[in-house]
Amino acid sequence: MDIFVQQIVNGLVLGSIYALVALGYTMVYGILGLINFAHGDIVMVGALVGLSVFHALSGSGLPVPLVLLLAVGAAMVVCMALGVSIERLAYRPLRHAPRLAPLITAIGVSILLQYSAALVWSKQYIPMPELLSPTRFTVLGAHVTDLQAAIFLLACGVMAGLYWFITKTRVGTAMRATEQNKEVAGLMGIDINRIISLTFLVGSGLAAVAGIMVVLYYGIGHYSMGFILGLKAFTAAVLGGIGNVRGAMLGGMLLGIIESLASGYIGDLTGGFFGSNYRDVFAFLVLVLVLVLRPSGLLGQASGERA
Amino acid sequence: MLGFRLTTPAQKFVAFGVIALGLLVLPFAVEALLGRTWVRIIDVALLFVMLALGLNVVVGYAGLLDLGYVAFFAVGAYVYALLASPHFGIHLQFWALLPVGALVACAFGVLLGAPTLRLRGDYLAIVTLGFGEIIRIFLNNLNRPVNITNGPLGITLIDPLRLGDMSLSRHYTLGDLTIAPVHSYYYVFLACALFSIFVSLRLEDSRIGRAWIAIREDEIAAKAMGINTRNVKLLAFAMGASFGGISGGLFSAFQGFVSPESFTLLDSIMILCMVVLGGMGHVPGVVLGALLLTALPEALRYVAPLQQSWFGEVLVDPSDLRMLLFGLALVLMMLFRPAGLWPSRVRKREFAEG
Numbered sequence: 220m221d222i223f224v225q226q227i228v229n230g231l232v233l234g235s236i237y238a239l240v241a242l243g244y245t246m247v248y249g250i251l252g253l254i255n256f257a258h259g260d261i262v263m264v265g266a267l268v269g270l271s272v273f274h275a276l277s278g279s280g281l282p283v284p285l286v287l288l289l290a291v292g293a294a295m296v297v298c299m300a301l302g303v304s305i306e307r308l309a310y311r312p313l314r315h316a317p318r319l320a321p322l323i324t325a326i327g328v329s330i331l332l333q334y335s336a337a338l339v340w341s342k343q344y345i346p347m348p349e350l351l352s353p354t355r356f357t358v359l360g361a362h363v364t365d366l367q368a369a370i371f372l373l374a375c376g377v378m379a380g381l382y383w384f385i386t387k388t389r390v391g392t393a394m395r396a397t398e399q400n401k402e403v404a405g406l407m408g409i410d411i412n413r414i415i416s417l418t419f420l421v422g423s424g425l426a427a428v429a430g431i432m433v434v435l436y437y438g439i440g441h442y443s444m445g446f447i448l449g450l451k452a453f454t455a456a457v458l459g460g461i462g463n464v465r466g467a468m469l470g471g472m473l474l475g476i477i478e479s480l481a482s483g484y485i486g487d488l489t490g491g492f493f494g495s496n497y498r499d500v501f502a503f504l505v506l507v508l509v510l511v512l513r514p515s516g517l518l519g520q521a522s523g524e525r526a
Numbered sequence: 527m528l529g530f531r532l533t534t535p536a537q538k539f540v541a542f543g544v545i546a547l548g549l550l551v552l553p554f555a556v557e558a559l560l561g562r563t564w565v566r567i568i569d570v571a572l573l574f575v576m577l578a579l580g581l582n583v584v585v586g587y588a589g590l591l592d593l594g595y596v597a598f599f600a601v602g603a604y605v606y607a608l609l610a611s612p613h614f615g616i617h618l619q620f621w622a623l624l625p626v627g628a629l630v631a632c633a634f635g636v637l638l639g640a641p642t643l644r645l646r647g648d649y650l651a652i653v654t655l656g657f658g659e660i661i662r663i664f665l666n667n668l669n670r671p672v673n674i675t676n677g678p679l680g681i682t683l684i685d686p687l688r689l690g691d692m693s694l695s696r697h698y699t700l701g702d703l704t705i706a707p708v709h710s711y712y713y714v715f716l717a718c719a720l721f722s723i724f725v726s727l728r729l730e731d732s733r734i735g736r737a738w739i740a741i742r743e744d745e746i747a748a749k750a751m752g753i754n755t756r757n758v759k760l761l762a763f764a765m766g767a768s769f770g771g772i773s774g775g776l777f778s779a780f781q782g783f784v785s786p787e788s789f790t791l792l793d794s795i796m797i798l799c800m801v802v803l804g805g806m807g808h809v810p811g812v813v814l815g816a817l818l819l820t821a822l823p824e825a826l827r828y829v830a831p832l833q834q835s836w837f838g839e840v841l842v843d844p845s846d847l848r849m850l851l852f853g854l855a856l857v858l859m860m861l862f863r864p865a866g867l868w869p870s871r872v873r874k875r876e877f878a879e880g
Contacts, residue, residue, distance in 0.1 A: 254648045256655075309857055320860045322591050322651055323802055327856025330795060334849045338842060446791065450656050457649075496667050503656040510649055511641040 224361040226483040227476060232367045232436065234475020235374030239429035240452030241459070241467040242381065243422030249398045249462035250418050253310065256325040259449015260332035261302055261423050265294040265430025266440045267340045270347065273434075277348035286350065287431075294427035301332075302423025303416050311412070329445075336442040347438040370432050377428060378468050381421070385464055394418060398462070447499055451478075454506040460519020469517060477505060553712045554703070564824075565708045569780065571820035572715035573773055578800040578816040579722045579809065580769025585798065586807035587735060588762035589742030590643070591651040594658025595797050598767040600665065600789035601634055602627035602774020604675065607784045610685040613676060620687050624775050631771025632764045639763035644756050658794050665786040680785025687714060687779040695782070711780050718776060722769065726809045729765075738762050739807070792849060799852050802859055805866025814868050823848045 240262055247255045272290040279286075309328050313321045353364035385391040396404040397414045405411050433448065434440050451474060459470025482498035509516065553565045577599060584592045605627040609618045638657055642650045669677030686695035686707070694710040729735045737758045740748040749755050778784050796819060804815020826844045833842065842850070859866065 252648075254652060309861070312861055316860070316864065317589075318648075319585070319589055319591055319806075320864050322648065323798070324857050324860040326593065326795065326798070327853045327860070330849055330853030331857065332853075334846050334853060337846055338850075342846075447659070450652070450659070453652055454656075494667075494670075497663065499663055500660055503653075503660050506656060507641055507653060510645060510653065514645050514649075 221360040222483060223480075224359050226479040228358070228361045228363055228367065230476030230479030231472060232370050232475070233479060234455075234472035235371050236429050236432050236436070236471075237448075237452050237455045237475050238378065238468045238471025239374055239425045239432070240448060241455040241471045242378070242464065243426050244449075244453050245456040245459070245461055245464060245467040246394075246418050246422050248456070249464075250394070250401075250415055251310065251314070251321075253321050254325065254453065255310075255422075256322075256449070257305055257328040257332055258422065258426060259445035259447075259452065260329050260336070261298050261426040261445070262430045262433070262448055262452075263440075263442065263445030264301060264332060264336060265298045265427035266434045266444065267336060267345065267430075267442070268294045268297045268427075269431040269434050270345050270440045271340075273348050273350055274345075277350050283350060291428060291431050294431055295424050298423040298427035298430070299420050302419040302426070306416060306419040311415075333442055333445070340440075340442060342442060345440045347434055347440075351435065366435060370436060373428075374432070377425065381425070382464065382468075384421075390414075390417065451499075451502040454502045454509075457506060457516055458509050460516025463516065463518050466516055466518035473517075474502060474505060478502060549716060553709045557709075562706065562708060565706075565712065567820065567824055569708055569711050569715055571817050572712070572719045573777055573780070574797065574800065574820050575719045575813050575816040576715075576722045576773040576776075577770060577797050578804070578812045579719075579726045580766045580773065581797050582726065582766075582801050582807065582809070582812045583729065583738075583769065584762055584766035585801050586805075586812065587730065587738040587742065588759055589738075590759060590762065591648075592654045592763070592766065592794075593651050593798065594654035594656070594661075594791075594794055595766070595770060596789045596791075596794040597654075597658040597661040598631040598635060598770030599774040599777070599793075600661055600786075601631045602771030603778040603784045603788070604665065604681075604774075605630050605771070606775040606778040607681040607684050608674075610779075611681055612683050613681050617685055620685070620775070620779060624772055627775040628768040628771040631774065632768045635764045635767025636760060639760045643759045643763065655791070658789075658791055662786050662789055665789070675786075678786060680783060680787070682783050684778050684782045684784065686782065687711070687776075689714075694779075715776065715780075718772070723809055723813065730807075730809070734758065734761060742807075795849075795852060799855060803855060803867055805869040808866065808868060808870035811866050811868035811870070815866070819852075822851075 240258065243258045243261070244255060247253060247258070269290040272293050273286065276286045276289065281289075305328055309324050310321055313324060351366060353366040355362050355364050357363070385394060393404070393409045394414055394417065396407065396409060397411055401411055404414075433444070452471070455470040455474040456467045457470070458474055459466025459468070478498060478501050481501045485493050485497060553568065556564050556568060577595070580598075581592060581595045584590050584595070606620075606623050608614060609616050609623055609626070610620065611617075638653060639650070642653045665675045666678050668674040669679075675681070686693050687710075688694065692698075694714065695707050697707070698705040698710075730739075737748065737753045740751065740753060741755055741759060745755055777788075800815040800819045801812050802815075803819065804813065805811025823844070826848055829847065830844050
C-alpha cells in the first residue's frame with residue numbers, strides 16, 4: 220500500500236511536468252494543426268539555460284529564491300524568443316504548404332536546436348549545483364519532499380492561471396476563436412498572426428518552467444533530454460484529447476501516474492523479466508492504445524478530421 | 527534533364543554499355559584513386575540507396591511521414607544476426623534468411639501501421655518516432671534475464687554472405703586482380719540496389735503506385751475514387767518496412783557485427799534527409815540524395831583539420847556538424863525547394879501550387 224501511494228505521489232509530480240509541456244503541444248496543434256516536434260527541445264533549452272544560471276549564481280551568496288526566480292526568468296526569456304522566432308521563420312511561410320512540409324521542417328528545427336545546444340553546452344551531462352536541500356516529510360505513508368510539493372503546486376498554479384487566461388480574457392477568447400476558424404476570426408478583426416505568435420510565446424514560456432522543474436527534480440541536464448520528454452508530453456496531449464487545454468492537463472497527470480505505477484510494478488508482475496529500465500516504453504504503449512481505442516482522447520470531441 | 531536525348535536504339539545501347547562498364551570497374555578505379563576506405567564507403571552508400579528507396583515508398587509515394595524507419599532496418603539486421611551467428615549457435619543460409627528478415631520487418635510495419643493509418647498522417651509520424659526509440663530500448667535491454675540480443679554489446683561474428691560455396695569474406699585473385707571482400711560485397715549490393723530501383727520504378731507506374739500518389743495528393747478524393755485508402759497506405763508502409771528488413775540483413779552480413787548503436791533516431795533522420803533532399807517520390811533524386819549524404823560525412827572528416835589550422839582547435843565535432851547541416855537542410859529545403867534537388871515533374875507542380 221505504501222508503495223502504491225508513493226508511486227501516485229511520484230506520478231503526480233512527474234505528471235505536472237508532462238502537463239506543462241503537453242499544453243504547448245496541444246495549443247499549437249489546436250491552432251495550426253501541426254505537431255511541433257521542436258517543442259521538447261525548447262524544454263531542453265530552458266533546462267540548460269536554467270542550469271547555466273544556477274552554476275553562475277550558486278556560489279554568489281544570493282538568496283536561493285532569488286536565484287530560482289532569475290533562472291526561471293532567463294529560461295523563459297530565451298525560450299519565448301526561440302519559440303516565436305521558430306514560428307516566424309520556419310512555420311509561418313509554410314502555413315499553406317502541403318501537410319508534409321511543416322512536419323519535416325519541425326523535425327529539422329528539432330535537430331538544429333539539439334545540436335546547437337550540444338555546441339553551446341557540450342554533450343556532457345550537466346549536473347545541478349548544490350543549491351536546494353529538500354526536506355522530507357511523510358504523507359499517508361509516502362515520502363514527499365518539499366521540492367516535489369512545490370513543483371506540483373506551482374504547476375497547478377500556472378495551469379489555473381493559463382485556464383483563466385484562455386477562458387476569461389479578451390486575448391484568450393481571440394485565441395479560442397482562431398482555433399475554431401481562422402478565416403472567420405480574421406473577419407472579426409482578430410490579428411491571426413499575432414495570436415499564433417502569442418500561442419508560441421505562451422507555450423514556450425510553459426516549456427521553460429517545465430525545463431527548470433526537470434532540472435530541479437532530476438538534478439541533471441543534457442542536450443538530448445528533450446526528445447523522450449517531448450514524446451511523452453505529446454502522448455499526454457493525445458491522451459487528454461489533442462487541441463484541448465483541459466485535456467492536456469488531465470492527460471499529463473494521468474500519464475505521469477500510469478508511468479510511475481507501471482515502472483514500479485512491472486518487475487513484480489512479470490516475475491522480474493522486465494524491469495524499470497523499460498519505463499520509457501509505457502508512454503508509447505499508452506499512445507498506441509489511445510490511438511486504437513479512442514483517437515479523440517479522453518476529453519476531445521470526435522471530429523470528422525480522421526482522414 | 528540531361529540536355530540531350532538518346533533517340534536511336536543504338537545510342538541507348540551504347541550509353542547503357544558505358545554505364546554498365548563504369549559500374550563494373552568502379553570499385554577498382556576508386557581503390558586506385560582514393561584507397562580502399564572509399565570502396566567501403568561506396569558499399570555503405572549502396573545500402574543507403576536501398577534504404578532511401580524503401581522510405582521513399584512510404585514518404586515519397588504515399589506521403590506518410592515515417593520517423594522511425596531505421597527500426598525496420600534494425601529488425602532485419604537482428605533477425606539475420608540472431609539466426610546466423612554463434613550467439614545462438616544457429617547458422618541458417620543467407621538467402622533463406624533474407625525473406626525472413628523482410629517478413630518480420632513487414633509484420634512490424636503492419637502492427638504499427640494498422641492502428642495509426644486510419645488516423646491523420648501526423649499521428650503516424652509520432653508513433654513511428656516512438657517505435658524507433660522503443661526498438662532500441664528493447665535491443666539494449668533484452669540481455670537479462672534471458673540473453674536474447676546481448677544488450678549494448680551487440681552480436682559479433684555474424685556469418686558473411688555466401689554465394690554457393692564462395693564466402694564473400696575471403697580474398698580471391700583473378701589474374702593480377704585481388705578481389706577483397708569490399709569488392710565482392712560491392713557487386714552484391716549493386717545488384718540489390720539496381721533491383722530496388724527497378725522495383726521502385728515499376729511500383730510507381732503500377733495501379734498501387736498510382737493509388738499511393740492519389741492518396742498523397744488528396745486522400746478524400748482518392749477515397750471517393752474507390753481506393754481503399756487504409757489498406758493501400760498499409761501496403762505502402764509494409765512495403766517500405768520490407769525494404770528496410772532486407773537492407774538490414776545485408777548490413778549484418780557485411781559488417782559481421784550489429785549493436786543497438788547503429789540504429790538511432792539520427793539514422794532515421796539521415797535516411798529521411800536523403801529522401802527529402804533528393805526529391806520525394808522521384809527515384810533518381812532519391813538515389814542521388816542517398817549517394818550525396820553518405821559521401822558528405824566522409825568529406826566532413828576533412829573539415830576537422832581545417833578547423834584546427836584556422837581556429838587552433840576543433841570547434842565543431844564533424845559528426846555534430848553533420849547533424850547541424852542536416853537540420854538546416856531539412857528546414858531550408860522545405861522553405862525554398864520543397865520538391866528536392868532533383869524533383870519529378872508532378873511533384874514540383876504540386877508543391878508550386880501549394
